[in-house]
Amino acid sequence: MEESLKSMAMRLLGRREYTRRELGKKLLLKGSNAQEVEELLGDLECKGWLDDRRYVEAYIRTKRQRFGMRKIFQDLESKGVAKSTILEYREEVLEGDLNAAKLVWAKKYSVKPDGPAAWAKQARFLVNRGFDQ
CATH class of the missing domain: 1.10.10.10 (Winged helix-like DNA-binding domain superfamily/Winged helix DNA-binding domain)
Structure with missing residues (x-):
């Protein structure tokens, strides 16, 4: 070598x-x-x-405040991490998913949506960030 x-x-x-x-x-x-x-x-x-597990832990730590579980797991799969390794950390990511979604929403929008179009726009924003509906 x-x-x-x-x-x-x-x-x-x-x-x-x-x-x-x-x-x-x-x-x-x-x-x-x-x-x-x-x-x-x-x-x-x-x-x-x-170590792929150590990589997953570090990646989740840095991304969980800005992105949802779907986006994080999709990124990890694209980086070559085994699905079984990713699923081991599912609960850890799910714990903070709702709080992270609230923080991301509050940072982008200061007021609640006033109509269906505004609601749909804000919902799409969160879905694009990887948060479930």
């Missing part, structure tokens, strides 16, 4: 958490061999330096 590949991975992980898929893609873009990248990712996971 090439040392520069490992040092590149360590440098990236030193800045922030990555999912296994994200880090693998970044390393492959640098022209690395797919087999070497897989070996390195396995080694990093064994040593505890690369």
Whole structure:
């Protein structure tokens, strides 16, 4: 295994958490061999330096005040986190979902909707942020 590949991975992980898929893609873009990248990712996971669960926890912590459960889970799936890992954190995200929706709504709108059109607009805003109806 090439040392520069490992040092590149360590440098990236030193800045922030990555999912296994994200880090693998970044390393492959640098022209690395797919087999070497897989070996390195396995080694990093064994040593505890690369952990999808830790990534999910950090991601939820940073996003839960602005986005709903649907949006957070959709983003995590697109980043390559296994659905089973995501579902482990479902209750944690659901706990603060209503409060987060209220805060997001209050930040955007200061008054309650006065008619059906205004209500629909505000509801669409929250749905687009990943909050359930």
